[in-house]
Amino acid sequence: MFKLIVAKELREIIGSTKFAVTFAVAAVLILLTFYVGAKNYQISRVQNEAAKKENLRKMEGQTDWLMVRNHRIFLPPQPLAILVTGVSNDVGRTIEVAGRGELAAQESRFNEDPIFAVFRFLDLDFIFQIVLSLFAILFAYDAINGEKERGTLRLSFANNLPRSIFILGKIFGSFAALAVPLLIPILLGCLLLPLLGAPMLSDDWIKLGLVILAGMLYFGVFLTLAVFMSALTQRSSHSFLLLLVTWVFTVLIIPRASVLIAGRAVEVPSVDQIAAQKNRLRSQMWAEDRKRMSEFKPQPSANPADMMKEFNEFMQKNADERDKKMRELTSRLNEERRNRQLVQERVAFSLARISPSAVFSLATTTLASTGLNLKEHFVNEATAYQQSYASFIKEKTGMNLGGGFMIMRVTTDGEQEKKPIDPLELPEFEYHEQQRERVIQSAMFDFGLLAGFNLLFFAGAFVAFLRYDLR
Numbered sequence: 001m002f003k004l005i006v007a008k009e010l011r012e013i014i015g016s017t018k019f020a021v022t023f024a025v026a027a028v029l030i031l032l033t034f035y036v037g038a039k040n041y042q043i044s045r046v047q048n049e050a051a052k053k054e055n056l057r058k059m060e061g062q063t064d065w066l067m068v069r070n071h072r073i074f075l076p077p078q079p080l081a082i083l084v085t086g087v088s089n090d091v092g093r094t095i096e097v098a099g100r101g102e103l104a105a106q107e108s109r110f111n112e113d114p115i116f117a118v119f120r121f122l123d124l125d126f127i128f129q130i131v132l133s134l135f136a137i138l139f140a141y142d143a144i145n146g147e148k149e150r151g152t153l154r155l156s157f158a159n160n161l162p163r164s165i166f167i168l169g170k171i172f173g174s175f176a177a178l179a180v181p182l183l184i185p186i187l188l189g190c191l192l193l194p195l196l197g198a199p200m201l202s203d204d205w206i207k208l209g210l211v212i213l214a215g216m217l218y219f220g221v222f223l224t225l226a227v228f229m230s231a232l233t234q235r236s237s238h239s240f241l242l243l244l245v246t247w248v249f250t251v252l253i254i255p256r257a258s259v260l261i262a263g264r265a266v267e268v269p270s271v272d273q274i275a276a277q278k279n280r281l282r283s284q285m286w287a288e289d290r291k292r293m294s295e296f297k298p299q300p301s302a303n304p305a306d307m308m309k310e311f312n313e314f315m316q317k318n319a320d321e322r323d324k325k326m327r328e329l330t331s332r333l334n335e336e337r338r339n340r341q342l343v344q345e346r347v348a349f350s351l352a353r354i355s356p357s358a359v360f361s362l363a364t365t366t367l368a369s370t371g372l373n374l375k376e377h378f379v380n381e382a383t384a385y386q387q388s389y390a391s392f393i394k395e396k397t398g399m400n401l402g403g404g405f406m407i408m409r410v411t412t413d414g415e416q417e418k419k420p421i422d423p424l425e426l427p428e429f430e431y432h433e434q435q436r437e438r439v440i441q442s443a444m445f446d447f448g449l450l451a452g453f454n455l456l457f458f459a460g461a462f463v464a465f466l467r468y469d470l471r
Contacts, residue, residue, distance in 0.1 A: 001161055005169025006176065013139060013177035022135055027185035029131055033122050034189030037082035038196035040121075044077035051094070056423040063418040065396040072096050073385060073429040075105070075378050078369065079198050080207060083124045086370025089116065095382045099390035100323045102330050103382045105375055125364050128215040129251060129357050132182065133222045137243045140174055140226030142236035144465060149236060157470055167465040171227055171458065179219050186212055203436045207367045210440065210447075214367070217450040218360040222247070224457035231464035254355040262348035268340040274333045281329050285322045292318060316399055345372065353446075356453050363446035369434045381431055388427045 013019050055072050062068060075093040092105030110117035120126070147153040156166065190208065193200055200208070225246070229239040298310045352358035365371040393399075 001159075001165050002169045005166055006173035009170060009173025010177045013174065014181070019139070019177075022138065023181060026127075026131060026135055026182060029122070029127055030124075030182070030185040031189050031192070033083065033124060033127055034192045035196065036122060038193055038198040041077055041079060041082045041198045042196070044082075048074055048076055056426075059421065059423040062421050065393060065421055066399075068393070068421070070096060071098070071389070071426070073382055076431050078433065079193065079200050079204050080211075080368040081370050082198065083208065084211060084364045084368035084370055085121050085123050085125070086365035086368060087372060087374055088370040089121070091375040091378065095379070097382065097386055097389050099386075099393050100319070102326070103379055103386060105378055105382075124211060124215065125361055128218050128364075129360060132215070132219050133247065133251065133357070136178065136219055136222040137226050137240075137247060139178055140223050140230065141240040141243050142230055143170055143174060143227045144230040144468065145233055145239055146230070146236045148234070148470070154470055163466050163468075164462070167227075167231075167462055171224060171461065174227070175220060175223055178223065179216055182219075183212075203433075206436065207439065210443065211364050211367050214360055214363045214443075214447060214450060217447070217454060218356060221356045221450060221453040221457065224454055224461055228457045228461040228464060231461050231468055234469070250355040251357040255352045255358040255361070258348050258351035258354075258358070261351060262344050266340060266344040266347055268344055269333070269337050274337060277333060278326070278329065281326065285325060289318050289322065312399065353449060356450065359446045359449045359453070363443045363450065366443040366446070367439060369439060373434075377434055378431075382429075385427070385429045392425075392427050 051072075051074050055074075058070065059068055073095050075091075078088070081088040089109035092108050094107040095103050095105050097103065142149070144153070147156070157163075226239070226243055229243050229246075230236070233239040233242065292314075296311070296314055299306075349358075349362065353362070362371070369377070
């Protein structure tokens with residue numbers, strides 16, 4: 001009997017005109033997502049290479065590494081970010097690196113193309129959250145009460161058919177008829193990625209597979225929820241209305257409301273407040289340095305170069321002390337702000353996880369490494385690079401530049417003209433993605449919640465149908 005119920009669902013759903021139209025629309029959107037994503041990756045990669053070349057070009061003609069300024073590093077485009085954009089277009093993609101000083105990411109994608117901030121991008125997160133969740137509701141809102149209205153429910157139970165077998169076959173058959181065909185355009189889209197020049201490593205394929213699995217679990221949540229609502233109500237129009245209201249709350253309202261509530265409940269120091277404290281310390285240190293400079297008296301020497309060397313060493317010492325104080329203050333302020341942010345994020349995400357939509361979004365952005373920790377990871381990678389950059393500059397000049405450091409030089413008429421520096425000697429910035437094991441482990445909690453939502457609504461549909469009035 002179970003196979004007959006499943007076969008009946010497959011025939012009714014796949015053979016309907018409604019399925020043909022909605023599946024065609026969903027398939028086109030899925031393929032378009034992969035195609036546009038691959039094209040955007042190509043464009044981003046070209047822009048990234050052009051930016052790196054322009055950064056090196058600005059150094060051409062310089063004859064001294066002391067004159068190197070505004071050296072920048074760039075966040076390279078990542079293949080999975082084109083399919084699950086997350087905050088990758090919101091955070092800065094460029095960091096200006098000096099030998100010392102705090103680093104900050106700048107120039108987000110939306111800063112250059114603000115139109116995308118208005119309409120956002122078409123990605124898998126949007127396809128599953130909006131399109132396919134409505135797709136599930138559209139086909140399952142009348143799974144039980146619709147059959148009662150058509151008179152087929154009593155006809156089915158004219159035979160010796162257990163209710164448990166019927167509801168199990170109904171849910172399993174609906175999922176097989178709706179979710180499995182959607183895997184076809186998704187798999188075709190995966191084939192498009194390497195063909196269109198979006199290189200996918202083994203780790204990327206594993207994480208993409210988990211993103212798709214999360215999407216299927218999310219699809220299952222709304223499918224079982226729709227069957228549950230259908231078993232709770234006697235009329236299909238009522239279940240459809242309740243499902244739409246539930247969809248609006250879970251997909252559109254709860255995630256946004258949770259952020260607003262957390263923002264009011266947990267106060268986080270603003271960037272301007274922190275900058276004001278840094279500027280006060282910076283002004284104080286500069287006043288102290290000016291006093292030291294006015295009291296500085298070099299050792300008498302007939303060689304001006306020795307005097308300038310002594311002065312530069314004096315300034316280097318002051319810069320080191322200034323940098324140490326600024327690092328200590330910056331580290332303390334950033335740690336305090338980050339701790340408050342973590343509390344705020346925990347509150348927001350705890351409230352948002354009432355919604356399956358928020359759970360799915362958190363799982364996919366974590367897997368694609370496009371979540372809230374993307375900016376922090378990029379800055380950490382830049383900080384690690386700053387150490388090698390500082391060592392290189394110190395090796396070339398004998399000094400660690402940056403942070404408002406000032407030098408003085410003395411030239412003579414007989415000094416030979418220097419050869420231009422070679423910018424290619426600079427250490428290359430290598431961006432390391434977050435570790436796969438750590439990323440997957442972070443997403444497991446949200447996977448568990450998605451599975452829990454499926455079990456909860458499945459159990460609700462099962463119990464509700466056992467008490468359902470078949471007359």
